[in-house]
Amino acid sequence: MTPHARLNTAVLGTGPLGLDLIERIHASPYLNSPLVVGHRPGSRGLAQAADLGCVTRSGGIDAVLDADRSVDVVFDATNAFAHPAHWDKLADTGAILIDLTPTTTGTLIVPTVNGHQAAHHQHIGLVSCSGQAALPILHAVTSRHPAAAVEMVATAASASVGRASRLNLDEYLDTTQQAIRCFTHAPDAKTMINISAATPAPPFRTAITVITADPAPADDIATLTASVEQKMRALVPGYHVTSCTSEDRTVRVVVEVTATRSRIPVHAGNLEVISAAAIHAAEQRAQHQEAHS
Numbered sequence: 001m002t003p004h005a006r007l008n009t010a011v012l013g014t015g016p017l018g019l020d021l022i023e024r025i026h027a028s029p030y031l032n033s034p035l036v037v038g039h040r041p042g043s044r045g046l047a048q049a050a051d052l053g054c055v056t057r058s059g060g061i062d063a064v065l066d067a068d069r070s071v072d073v074v075f076d077a078t079n080a081f082a083h084p085a086h087w088d089k090l091a092d093t094g095a096i097l098i099d100l101t102p103t104t105t106g107t108l109i110v111p112t113v114n115g116h117q118a119a120h121h122q123h124i125g126l127v128s129c130s131g132q133a134a135l136p137i138l139h140a141v142t143s144r145h146p147a148a149a150v151e152m153v154a155t156a157a158s159a160s161v162g163r164a165s166r167l168n169l170d171e172y173l174d175t176t177q178q179a180i181r182c183f184t185h186a187p188d189a190k191t192m193i194n195i196s197a198a199t200p201a202p203p204f205r206t207a208i209t210v211i212t213a214d215p216a217p218a219d220d221i222a223t224l225t226a227s228v229e230q231k232m233r234a235l236v237p238g239y240h241v242t243s244c245t246s247e248d249r250t251v252r253v254v255v256e257v258t259a260t261r262s263r264i265p266v267h268a269g270n271l272e273v274i275s276a277a278a279i280h281a282a283e284q285r286a287q288h289q290e291a292h293s
Contacts, residue, residue: 012064015162031282035054035063147185148188150211155202157268160265201265204257236272
């Protein structure tokens with residue numbers, strides 16, 4: 001079998017999310033081992049990346065621009081405040097920027113909804129962790145049963161919400177809410193998040209409520225959600241629909257995501273679902289380039 005042409009990658013950010021991206025990149029037949037960039041030289045995250053066989057640099061986005069080799073795809077796992085400057089510096093380079101921070105500046109991609117579009121955009125936004133968990137269900141339900149209103153409440157274990165995520169909570173909520181409106185066309189959308197300090201740490205959970213314009217039969221909703229669950233589990237094995245009800249015009253679905261990977265605690269399904277989406281987007285681009293080369 002002829003090996004695939006691989007894209008050179010870089011990862012901005014050295015927290016658990018960045019380290020999981022490294023492992024996924026190493027396992028991908030389409031992506032080369034990344035340049036891993038942090039802000040502080042000698043940080044624990046950079047040391048761990050080096051132990052995984054990666055070239056490491058400090059200095060942020062400038063270190064990517066000054067790299068010895070060209071970079072085709074940059075994964076931004078920093079924070080929403082830093083991301084716009086990263087795009088400003090990369091826009092003219094031709095590199096693909098995949099944004100794992102909660103901003104709306106890139107084209108919003110959800111793999112099972114519009115994942116094929118990732119091949120055609122240079123700046124890709126992944127909404128948020130809760131967006132990646134909830135939007136596949138919301139899109140499936142509202143495509144069949146138009147929504148009058150949508151509410152999504154996410155619950156994440158405190159230990160899985162890092163400093164950058166806490167700094168970006170307002171952006172997280174705003175971006176997720178905008179994405180819900182975009183993908184469902186619901187005139188009224190509300191998003192909330194609970195950060196739980198419970199012990200043991202609870203799994204990542206999204207509770208979805210849709211008020212439909214007309215009654216939504218329970219058997220139809222069950223079929224739709226089962227189909228989404230199957231597609232999502234191909235990307236995120238720990239994705240489960242744990243509750244699904246429909247009464248008259250009120251649909252309620254609860255999704256839990258548990259992590260199944262070595263670098264992410266089992267309760268941190270929020271990290272796993274967005275990491276999987278990022279790799280899917282990069283591989284879509286690689287496959288498209290290979291098909292048209």
